[in-house]
Amino acid sequence: MLAGVPLRSLIVDFNSFFASCEQQERPALRGRPVGVAPVLAETSCCIAASYDARRHGVKVGTRVDEARRLCPGITIVEARPALYIQYHRRLIAIIESCLHVTEVLSIDEVACELTATFAPREKAVTRARRIKAAIAREAGACLTCSIGIAANRFLAKVASDMQKPDGLVVLEDADVPARLLELELADFVGIGRNMERRLRARGIDTVRKLYAATKAELRGIWGGIEGARMHARLRGENVPLAAREHRTVGHSHVLPPPLRNETAALAVLHRLLQKAAMRLRHMGLYAGGLHVSVRHREGRGWSDELRFNETQDTLQFTHALTQIWERRRGRAPFQVGVVLFNLVELPGHTPDLFTHEQEQARGRLHDIVDSLNRAYGKNTVYFGGAHGATGYAPMRIAFTRIPQPEIEEIDPAQSKVIRPGKKPGPGAPSGDPPQPRIDAGGAGRRASAQP
Numbered sequence: 001m002l003a004g005v006p007l008r009s010l011i012v013d014f015n016s017f018f019a020s021c022e023q024q025e026r027p028a029l030r031g032r033p034v035g036v037a038p039v040l041a042e043t044s045c046c047i048a049a050s051y052d053a054r055r056h057g058v059k060v061g062t063r064v065d066e067a068r069r070l071c072p073g074i075t076i077v078e079a080r081p082a083l084y085i086q087y088h089r090r091l092i093a094i095i096e097s098c099l100h101v102t103e104v105l106s107i108d109e110v111a112c113e114l115t116a117t118f119a120p121r122e123k124a125v126t127r128a129r130r131i132k133a134a135i136a137r138e139a140g141a142c143l144t145c146s147i148g149i150a151a152n153r154f155l156a157k158v159a160s161d162m163q164k165p166d167g168l169v170v171l172e173d174a175d176v177p178a179r180l181l182e183l184e185l186a187d188f189v190g191i192g193r194n195m196e197r198r199l200r201a202r203g204i205d206t207v208r209k210l211y212a213a214t215k216a217e218l219r220g221i222w223g224g225i226e227g228a229r230m231h232a233r234l235r236g237e238n239v240p241l242a243a244r245e246h247r248t249v250g251h252s253h254v255l256p257p258p259l260r261n262e263t264a265a266l267a268v269l270h271r272l273l274q275k276a277a278m279r280l281r282h283m284g285l286y287a288g289g290l291h292v293s294v295r296h297r298e299g300r301g302w303s304d305e306l307r308f309n310e311t312q313d314t315l316q317f318t319h320a321l322t323q324i325w326e327r328r329r330g331r332a333p334f335q336v337g338v339v340l341f342n343l344v345e346l347p348g349h350t351p352d353l354f355t356h357e358q359e360q361a362r363g364r365l366h367d368i369v370d371s372l373n374r375a376y377g378k379n380t381v382y383f384g385g386a387h388g389a390t391g392y393a394p395m396r397i398a399f400t401r402i403p404q405p406e407i408e409e410i411d412p413a414q415s416k417v418i419r420p421g422k423k424p425g426p427g428a429p430s431g432d433p434p435q436p437r438i439d440a441g442g443a444g445r446r447a448s449a450q451p
């Protein structure tokens with residue numbers, strides 16, 4: 001590590017965020033294993049698990065029926081994305097009152113840069129403890145977080161993962177590389193399965209060997225400048241992270257049993273496509289391709305795609321979906337998804353010579369449709385292909401993307417949050433929150449309390 005490098009970055013990682021929100025909202029779930037699933041079905045999977053459940057081997061991606069086998073006493077709760085977004089915003093405001101939030105990295109993680117005032121270790125640790133205390137006091141004791149402090153964001157992220165739940169780890173000059181050597185290659189951001197295979201193929205199978213590798217060696221393994229950046233980040237250099245680019249826009253949905261047929265699945269695909277197209281326009285992007293996927297209950301699936309001149313036109317996307325669907329052959333659908341790809345921004349868009357006027361007219365139509373849906377709520381106006389499925393493309397949260405209320409549906413019934421020790425401010429939700437739908441029984445048994 002570079003000598004005398006100051007502490008410059010603090011990462012706050014909310015522990016088992018979705019499950020913690022549910023435990024905070026529902027005291028009966030506290031101290032018990034909890035899994036959060038997008039739908040209450042044995043074939044669904046957990047998108048979050050409390051630490052009580054994790055100790056039994058339940059993790060993100062574990063099927064509900066497998067989670068019950070691993071942890072017989074687990075309670076499965078149906079996900080409430082709007083509730084988690086409300087907690088997310090509340091937590092951001094709490095952290096901001098203690099230390100400026102530089103960037104929201106995901107629904108459950110934020111980054112704060114440490115100025116010279118807070119760079120000394122004692123002051124950084126004091127500020128971190130203040131954040132923890134404020135969250136417990138103003139959001140609730142179940143909303144714990146792990147905080148990492150280091151010379152750069154990369155090492156601060158590593159530190160935040162070293163002690164969970166409710167951890168606080170500082171990596172200073174004297175700690176690097178010694179404390180890093182305790183970790184596995186996969187513990188570092190930027191080393192996924194493929195990269196780990198490439199490293200091992202070159203004889204780098206430990207963090208010690210990774211740290212000892214030269215900049216030139218890592219450039220060769222990564223195939224470019226990113227290898228040199230990894231070399232620098234490991235040593236505490238404040239190397240800027242590459243700006244995130246939107247490569248695709250898409251949505252998928254696990255179909256409830258009544259919709260696991262061709263007609264209903266197609267209607268849901270239309271709804272997902274219309275939702276993706278609205279997001280695409282909001283981001284000022286055009287798409288030059290549509291990918292459609294269908295997964296069957298047995299795990300196998302079908303997919304196909306179509307490319308075209310880039311557009312924002314929902315009707316053109318709809319025609320592409322129809323063409324793709326006509327080529328489909330397969331068993332009853334279990335999950336469906338759409339992805340718009342080959343994205344370009346407005347300066348890179350080349351209008352079709354023969355349909356330019358039609359594109360402009362439809363652009364005005366979509367502006368009106370999008371405005372009506374923003375003003376009066378989801379599905380105020382929709383295209384006919386989605387008829388009968390408008391309620392079956394609910395908001396989902398990817399950890400790296402937080403849904404935007406101005407373009408995505410948020411159910412007000414899910415948005416009421418208890419704020420311990422605080423009276424709701426102007427415009428804040430108030431009142432007792434609705435009870436989540438839960439399944440605490442064995443396989444196939446549902447005990448639910450409707451919102």
